[in-house]
Amino acid sequence: MLISLHDINKKSVTKIVEFAITASQLVYNNEEIRTLEPIKVTGTVDVTEGVAAVKLTAKTRLSETCSRCLEEFERDLVVEIDEKIAEGGEEEGLVPVQEGGFIDLKDVVLNSIYISMPIKVLCKEDCKGLCQSCGTNLNIRECDCAPVDEDPRLSALKDIFKEV
Ligand SMILES: [Zn+2]
Ligand SMILES: [Zn+2]
Structure with a gap:
């Protein structure tokens, strides 16, 4: 879902956002993120004078491999996203603004999911x-x-x- 940072006549616009990302396999640091259902995204995006305040909740269910016992297991993933994105913002972790002043919310969500993934995944704390x-x-x-x-x-x- 594309959000424009420029295409507004008003000073401020709020968009209610609801969409799903259906990618079943995502690659992160050469490791797959296997989702068992579409990533459901809801929230709001406020665009004020070229700055997008993105507040989203992304939910899905993951299939993962325990890094200690190597068993497959499933877990729910909920990621809260609260980011301000502006053109020319070079801050780390932020998704680049595309040509024409667009941001792709799909990229924002996937980026946040990647950042939230632990380096070592355990099936349970005391595996x-x-x-x-x-x-x-x-x-x-x-x-x-x-x-x-x-x-x-x-x-x-x-x-x-x-x-x-
Ligand atoms: Zn033994
Ligand atoms: Zn385990």
């Missing part, structure tokens, strides 16, 4: 991950591997894994 020896998913069952901290060399390794 136990996979056994480093046999690969068992420790959320599902314990394995019979010897505790790794009996060997000081492995103990150092374990500390490294703790940070993951």
